[in-house]
Amino acid sequence: MNKLRLSDYIILAVLLLIGFICLVPILNAIAISLSDKTAAAMGEVVFLPKKFNTSAYEEIVKEGRFFHAFGVSIRRVLLGVSIGTALSVVMAYPLSKSPRVFRQRNAYMWLMVFTMLFNGGLIPTYLVVKNLGLINTIWSLVLPGAVSVYNTIILMNFNKGIPPSLEESALIDGANPLQILVRIYIPLAKASIATIALFTMVYHWNEFFMGKIYINTLDQQPLQTYIQGLSVTLTTQQMASMTPEEIIRKLAVSNVTFNSAKAIVSMIPVIIVYPFLQRFFVTGLVMGAVKE
Amino acid sequence: MRSVKNEIYYNAMMVIGIGFLLVFSIIPMFGVIIAFKDFVPAKGMLGSAWVGLKHFNRMFALAETRNVIRNTLVIAISKIVLNIIVPVSFAILLNELKVYPVKRVVQTVVYLPHFLSWVILGIMFTNIFSYTGIVNQILGKFGVPPQMYMISNSSFRGIIIGTDVWKTFGYGAIIYLAAITNIDPNTYEAAAIDGAGRWQRIWFVTLPSIQGTIVLMSTLALGNVLNAGFDQIFTMYSPLVYPTGDIIDTYVYRMGITKMQYSFSTAVGLFKSGISFLLITLSYTLANKFADYTIF
Known part of the structure; x- marks a missing residue:
């Protein structure tokens, strides 16, 4: 065999x-x-x-801009992960109750799923962020996506698997739902919470588009947005007036070694958490996708 | 045990999160009215003049927009089909591997690209497909003259589809691997006793056993028919490949942010969101009916 x-x-x-x-x-x-x-x-x-x-790496260190953007991304990740995970944890608990115990549950659920299915689009969302005065602040990168409906549903499904008898005895002893969440559910859901925290971390680290539209000042730009802006951009008019040889030369001028070094360094945080991610995500994904 | 006191707690726990969703998801939904107006920022959303379906008519009249819709469909549907075939084949192949340490190494490596951003991968693939990149170096050995694949309309779509499969197939295989793990080993033994070879086992045991998962994933993928992958194309395309590579999302971005045609851009975006909404609803309904799948 x-x-x-x-x-x-x-x-x-x-x-x-x-x-x-x-x-x-x-x-x-x-x-x-x-x-x-x-x-x-x-x-x-x-x-x-x-x-x-190693001159490309030395250049990165000397340039300063790279590590400044790196710092913005770290701040964004810290804020995004703590706010996002806290909201998912707090919302997943009441949502795991049946509508008999929590009558408004399905109304909230439909609202949340609706936001997953439909969105107002680029310009209307931009206008909301702008009218709130969040443009060019770190909050424009953190708050619009703060509630992850998907993560909340994953946690909710995990909570549903926790035996209700645990909670019932605590309720009889006079505990309120907040105490039950903190003392019973959070300790039991630690692994799931860690999973969604890691996924949120990777999301915030990799996301570049919000930084592109909500941030106009260079010193507030997160890392991925900064790196994305490095690639040589040629407009159609420029390209139309150039011979193929000129285009080749123009594109070759973009500093290949420097950009590659930046790509490598910006990968490091993801590589560091990857072993932890790998341990959790198989269970996380299966939890979310296959339900009883 | 329902108690009003507990319900107050439950509602209080929902309040902040729902508030965020109302502000950043629900309110922008009302903003789509600018698709039916000539939105001028100075006049505001309500003050701008109504123009009915003007922007939608223009959208369908423009050859540019029709091309963008066609590109979106071609790229998205190719990705959907390949992102089922490749992960399924890979999962089956991995299941056949008997050298366990290698199995673990291969799994670790193939899941990794899923977690890297398109910004970074865009730089890496631009290197690989550039005039002096690996692809041209290898093909050069076979006498193929070097080409600029990233700015050529004959290769751009292929690169987009291929690199997307490269990035997602490993992670996509997890769900099929999980399904394969659930197959009762006795079934394989029985098949082996009946004289089934490797191919017969795959064909008559493995594939039928994961058929349900394949159908479910295909159904859920239906909602992505208009999602050709903004991040990827945005970080890899250039004006030279607009004819084959420009998709609805990148077009909406350029019209809205670069050209400041707010209303037109919103109309195109609304067209996409509307159809996607119907498709996702349909796919969930089908998944629920045929695979007992529920989102919540």
């Missing part, structure tokens, strides 16, 4: 190849970031750095 046959070796090889393909862009970017500028621009770098040097 345990003897490996030829087909087992083929499967092994194919899967190793697939795994490798998943790493190609990252390995390539690491190699480029550690290569000489000209060698990288000439296309001599695949997976090994050419003329190894």
Whole structure:
């Protein structure tokens, strides 16, 4: 039964190849970031750095802008994760009650699901954020997406699995729902709460679009927005007036090693939490997708 | 045990979160009225003049918009189809792997891209598909002349679809792997005793066992028919590939933010949201009817 046959070796090889393909862009970017500028621009770098040097990383440190944006992103993550997770935890508990115990439950639920299905769109949402005076503040990155209906539903489904007898005895002893949430539900749901906190963290770290539309001052820009703005942008008019050779040259001028180094450094926080994420997300995803 | 006192607590717990949703999700929904007006910021939303369906008529009259809708459908539907076929095949293949340490390593590696942002991946793929990137280096060895794939209308869609599959197939496979894990090992043993080979086991045991999950995921994917992936295309496209790569979401962004055609942009966005709403509702209804799936 345990003897490996030829087909087992083929499967092994194919899967190793697939795994490798998943790493190609990252390995390539690491190699480029550690290569000489000209060698990288000439296309001599695949997976090994050419003329190894760390000047791209030194430039990042010297430039300052990168780490400033890094700091904005860290602040955004801290605020976003604490507010977002707290709201999901607090809302998931009453929503896990049946409508017999909590009569307004389904009305809230429909409202929440409706916001998942339909949205006002770019301009109307922008106008609300603007009228609240949040433009160019960190709050414009944190508050509009503060309530994650999806995460709340995941937690709610977890709460539903907690035996009601635990809560009933506490209610008889005179505990109020807030005490029950803090003393019974939160300790039992720790792993699920950690899962949604990690997902919220990755979301806030990776999100760039809010930073693009709600932030106009450079010193409030989060990291991903800053990096996104680096790519060379050519307008149609510019491109129409250029020969293909000129376009190639213009695009090559964009600093390949520098940008690759920035991409690599900005990945680091996600790589750090990835082992924890991996431990939790299988259960988290299955919880959310397959329900009894 | 219903008690009014507890209900007060429950409502109080909902208040802040619902407040956020009202402000940032529900109020903007009323803002869609500017799709039926000529919105001028100085006049405000209510003060701007009504123009009926003017922006919608213009939308359907413009060849540009029709092209954007076509691009969206082509890219989104290709992604939906491949993002079912590839994860299912991968999950089955991984299940056939008997070298467990390798299995764990492969899983760790293939889930990773899901957690990286398109901004970062955009930089990496621009490197790879650039004039001097890996793809041209490899193809050059076979005598293929170098090309700028990222700004070529013949390859852009392929890159978008391919890199999206690359990013999501591993994570997408988790649900099928979970379904495969639930298959009773006795079924495989019985099949093996009856003389079924590897392919027969896959075809007659594994696939039928995860059929329900495949149907469910396909049904839920229906809601994404107009979602071609804003973040990805926004970070990878350029004016040269608008003919094949411009989608509804990027078009709405450019019209609204760059060209400041607020009402027109909102009309296009509303068209998309409206159809998506119907599609998602339909997909949930189908999923509920045929797979007992409920969102809450």
